[in-house]
Amino acid sequence: MRSVALILAAIAIHASAAECGPDQLNTARTITLKREGALYGAHQHTALPLAKGEVVLTFDDGPSADNTPLVLKALADQCAKATFFLIGEHIAQQPDLARRLIREGHSAGIHSNTHPHLASMTTDQQLEDLKLSRAAYKTAFGVETPAYRFPYLEETPTLLEALKRDNITVASIDMGINDWIPEDTTAILAQRLTESLDKAGRGIILMHDANGPTAQALPTLLKVLKDKGYKVVHLEWEAAQ
Numbered sequence: 001m002r003s004v005a006l007i008l009a010a011i012a013i014h015a016s017a018a019e020c021g022p023d024q025l026n027t028a029r030t031i032t033l034k035r036e037g038a039l040y041g042a043h044q045h046t047a048l049p050l051a052k053g054e055v056v057l058t059f060d061d062g063p064s065a066d067n068t069p070l071v072l073k074a075l076a077d078q079c080a081k082a083t084f085f086l087i088g089e090h091i092a093q094q095p096d097l098a099r100r101l102i103r104e105g106h107s108a109g110i111h112s113n114t115h116p117h118l119a120s121m122t123t124d125q126q127l128e129d130l131k132l133s134r135a136a137y138k139t140a141f142g143v144e145t146p147a148y149r150f151p152y153l154e155e156t157p158t159l160l161e162a163l164k165r166d167n168i169t170v171a172s173i174d175m176g177i178n179d180w181i182p183e184d185t186t187a188i189l190a191q192r193l194t195e196s197l198d199k200a201g202r203g204i205i206l207m208h209d210a211n212g213p214t215a216q217a218l219p220t221l222l223k224v225l226k227d228k229g230y231k232v233v234h235l236e237w238e239a240a241q
């Protein structure tokens, strides 16, 4: 009986190892950032402390009922953790899907309430958009957002000041794959990712979970990372006080 139990235990260990083993991309390590008004992403700010070959996966504009579940499946299949920058109105429409991101081990920040061009808005309108997006996040998750990514990466002095004051990290990017064109094929997106990786070599990658072609292409994009030997670093934030 004892040997049967041992064999069964061995099978169980093997089964879980096979789920997240050397065949998967995996998550190499986690960086836990402080809740402070820091600014990251070499495209506009200081680079995160990443080694060559380390990348952070980020997805904007969700949650999307059509596409985010595909992204979550592709990430789960590769045991890779990502950070999602969510639009307030989309959180309010899909609160369960938003919470599923966290349940599956990912992290989330906000990406405005309605994805406007903030620079063309008045100070009051900008602050109102921030307030509404923070409220949507808090309603869904029960905590304050730790991070913010500007729509179109268009930063404004008004919101930079407000985010710094309220200890919200500004998350810019190091590279993207320009994934917003509906006709993009998986091959095109994989080629763009390859070119961005070859140029930047490390850093925060911007993708869009709300974009159908990206969701369809993600298994291939993750394979590109794995084949090129990149390591995934997961961004998290300290718990709110």
Ligand SMILES: [Zn+2]
Pocket: 060, 061, 111, 115, 151, 152
């Ligand atoms: Zn966006």
